Amino acid sequence: MSQEPLLRVEELTTHFFTEEGVVRAVDGISFTVNEGEIVGLVGESGAGKSVAASSLLRLVESPGEIVGGEVTFRGETLFGVEERSDGELVQRDEMLSNATMRERIRGREIAIIFQDPMESLNPVFTVGGQLREFIEINRDLGADAAKREAIDMLREVGIPEPENRYDDYPHQFSGGMRQRVLIAMALSCEPSLIIADEPTTALDVTVEGQILDLVDDLQDKYDTSFVWVTHDMGVIAEICDRVNVMYLGEIVEQADVEQLFYDTKHPYTQALLESIPRPDETVGELSPIEGVMPEAINPPSGCRFHTRCPDAREVCVRAHPDARDVTEPGDPPHRAACLMHDAFDVGYWDSDPIASDAKAGFGADLTADGGRRRGETDE
Numbered sequence: 001m002s003q004e005p006l007l008r009v010e011e012l013t014t015h016f017f018t019e020e021g022v023v024r025a026v027d028g029i030s031f032t033v034n035e036g037e038i039v040g041l042v043g044e045s046g047a048g049k050s051v052a053a054s055s056l057l058r059l060v061e062s063p064g065e066i067v068g069g070e071v072t073f074r075g076e077t078l079f080g081v082e083e084r085s086d087g088e089l090v091q092r093d094e095m096l097s098n099a100t101m102r103e104r105i106r107g108r109e110i111a112i113i114f115q116d117p118m119e120s121l122n123p124v125f126t127v128g129g130q131l132r133e134f135i136e137i138n139r140d141l142g143a144d145a146a147k148r149e150a151i152d153m154l155r156e157v158g159i160p161e162p163e164n165r166y167d168d169y170p171h172q173f174s175g176g177m178r179q180r181v182l183i184a185m186a187l188s189c190e191p192s193l194i195i196a197d198e199p200t201t202a203l204d205v206t207v208e209g210q211i212l213d214l215v216d217d218l219q220d221k222y223d224t225s226f227v228w229v230t231h232d233m234g235v236i237a238e239i240c241d242r243v244n245v246m247y248l249g250e251i252v253e254q255a256d257v258e259q260l261f262y263d264t265k266h267p268y269t270q271a272l273l274e275s276i277p278r279p280d281e282t283v284g285e286l287s288p289i290e291g292v293m294p295e296a297i298n299p300p301s302g303c304r305f306h307t308r309c310p311d312a313r314e315v316c317v318r319a320h321p322d323a324r325d326v327t328e329p330g331d332p333p334h335r336a337a338c339l340m341h342d343a344f345d346v347g348y349w350d351s352d353p354i355a356s357d358a359k360a361g362f363g364a365d366l367t368a369d370g371g372r373r374r375g376e377t378d379e
C-alpha cells in the first residue's frame, strides 16, 4: 500500500528512570496501522505492551518518559523528538500540544480501553449518566440528544433493555457488561482508532468470545482501526489482521496473522504459539514457555531472548538482531529479529548451540501452569 498509514510508529522508546536503574520498557519499536485494520501487540507479562499502548497517546507517567522515536496519526505528529546539533534531544516543532492532545485527539480521534472497567467507570455515578456526559463533552450535543445517543450506543454493544439499565450503577453490571459499556464509550465519538489494552483478559472465555465477536461486527460497521493488546495468541487469531510480537521492549516478529501462525519466523513466537491450544493440534502437544522473562532493567546481551531460546547459538549472545525483512516471495511483508535468517548473515549456522533455560528445563516451575516441562504435558 502506497498510502500513508493511519498510525505510524517509528523507533518509539519509553524508559522508566527508577532508583534501581533504567527500565527499558519500550526500546525502539516500529509498526503501522492502516485504515480499518486490527493490529495486535502480543507478548508475555512485562513485555512492554501497556507502556507502548499508553505511549501512543503520550499517557506515560513519571518516572516513565518517552525518550525517542516518532508517532504520527494521519500525518500529524503525536510525538516526535529530534537531535539538536549539540546532541540534545528536543521535541519537534510540529508535535501537537498537550491541549490539542487532550481536546482533539484523545477520546475523539483515538480512544483507549483498559483491562479494568472499574478504573474508567466512576462507581458513584450511573452508567448511563457517565456515558451521556462523555458524549455531551466530546460531541458538543445537548443533554437530551446525548442521552438518546447513549441509549443507542448501549443497545449497539448488546446491553439488553438499555432504557432500563441506563440508571444502574457500574456495580450492578457484570464484568462483561461493564466492558461493553467501555466499548460503547470508546465508539460513541466515532474515533478512527481504538487502542484496546487487554479489555477481555479478566473475562471468562465465553464472555470474551462474545465481546470479540461484537468488536468484529462493530469494526465492520464503523471501519474503526484497532491496536489490540493481549498476551493471548488465541485472541490474536480471532480478531487481528496483522500482529507485532513483543519481547522485553522490542518487536521480534511482525507479520499478517496467517504468516505469523503458519510461517513463524521467530522462536519466541513459536514458543507463544505452542503454549496455546490450536484447533489443528491436540491438547497433549501444549507446552508452556520455559523460564521467565528477564528484567527490562538489565536485558540479556545480544538477542534478548537467547537465555530462553531453544535455538540459541553462541552468536546470539553477542549479536543483537534488529528486525529485518524475511518476507517469502508472494507473501505480505514479514519481519523478524532472529539471527538464524539469511538476512542477518552473521554465521548463525556455524556457531555452536548453547544451553538455554529451555534446554536445561531451568526455571520451568516458574511458568504459569505451575511447572510442567516440555514433554510432560497432560495427555
Ligand SMILES: Nc1ncnc2c1ncn2[C@@H]1O[C@H](COP(=O)(O)OP(=O)(O)OP(=O)(O)O)[C@@H](O)[C@H]1O
Residues within 6 Å of the ligand: 016, 018, 023, 024, 025, 043, 044, 045, 046, 047, 048, 049, 050, 051, 052, 062, 063, 064, 231, 295, 296
Ligand atoms: N511505573 C513504572 N515504574 C517502573 N517500571 C515500570 C512502570 N510501569 C511499567 N514498568 C515496567 O515496564 C515494563 C513493561 O511493562 P508493561 O506494563 O508495559 O508490560 P505488559 O506487556 O503490558 O505486561 P502485562 O501483560 O502484565 O500487562 C515492565 O518491566 C514493567 O515492570
Ligand code: NI
Residues within 6 Å of the ligand: 049, 050, 051, 197, 198
Ligand atoms: Ni499490560
